[in-house]
Amino acid sequence: MRLPSPPVWTLEPPFLHLLRLSSSSEAPVVLLVVASLLKRDIKTRLILRNPEKAVSLFGEQDEEKLKVWKGDTRNAQDLHPSMFEGVTHVICCTGTTAFPSKRWEGDNSPERVDWEGVRNVISALPKSLKRVVLVSSVGVTKCNELPWSIMNLFGVLKYKKMGEDFLRESGLPFTILRPGRLTDGPYTSYDLNTLLKATAGERRAVVIGQGDKLVGEASRLVVAEACIQLLDIEFAEGEAYEINSVVGEGPGSDPKKWRELFQAAKAQ
Structure with missing residues (x-):
């Protein structure tokens, strides 16, 4: 079956990415997503508990x-409508550790972050989102x-x-991405150029599934790229996908290859 031609990038800003520096495994994904968006010259909005950290994370950037x-996603009152004016696309990859750890300090439990925080964000988003x-x-x-269960x-x-x-x-309009256990990193260097040079080693090939059947690992680099690609794949709307990465050559940032991977998962 002939697949449709890949679209030209239609992500015309403003675009919103939600960033929580308190998250654990998801934090490097956030850094990689934002670095990739900036490289693509896609205007990006960030919600940070401490906005001053943006400079140390991503360097001096034109506003x-x-x-x-x-803002803090755990506090609904922090999510003012003005934050979302003109926003067309949102990536949300907030999170915390599965088990009690130092990262739970400051009320960063799964209930507060993965449930209440996500609920607050979704409730605040405009219905005009793509x-x-x-x-x-x-x-x-x-x-x-x-x-x-463990x-x-x-x-x-x-x-x-x-x-x-x-x-x-x-x-x-949504797409849910369910990665396996996150690998690569942690990326302790917040220099933008360093982030852009990061690689997934030999685990660059991508496995996409549906039905919550995959149990493997997922490169943070692969997950970050998948998030961006899913924003512009029309048939992915309303779907949930699992993602793993394995040894081999992957799709990189090629939209056509990513479309083929997600299309194949739907056809299974």
Whole structure:
């Protein structure tokens, strides 16, 4: 079957990416997504608890290219409508650790971050959005089965699934991405040029599935690129995909190759 031609990038800003520096495994994904958006010259908005950190993360950027708002997704009152004026696309990959850790300090539990934070964001978004991409996790539909029940001892999969369901019921055009265990990094250098040079080593090939059947690992670089590609794939609207990365050559940033991967998953 002949696949449709890949679209020209239609992400004409402003675009919004939600960033929580308190997150653990998702934090490097955030850095890679934003770095890639800036490289593509896509205007980006960030919501940060501490906006001053944006400079150390991404260097000095023209406000027309990177606009930073102060806000905390756990607090609904922080998400003022003015933050979203003119926004067309949103990527949300907030998160915390599955088990109690130092990162839980300051009220960063899965319930507060993966459920209440996601719910607050979705509730604040304008209905005019073209796409919301929510990063969740494999295993969210199997949290009472081994081995997922172990990972869900403190509710992380339950709360991620609640966030997914809230998005589904919101009426917003969405795509859910469920990566396997995140690999690569952590990217401790916040220099933009360093981030752009990061590689996934030999694990560049991508496996896409549906039905919460995949159980492998996913390169953070692959997940970050998938988030951006999904914003512009029309048949991915209303779908949930799992993603793994394996040894081999991958799609890189080629829109046509990514479309073929997601199309093949739908056909299975």
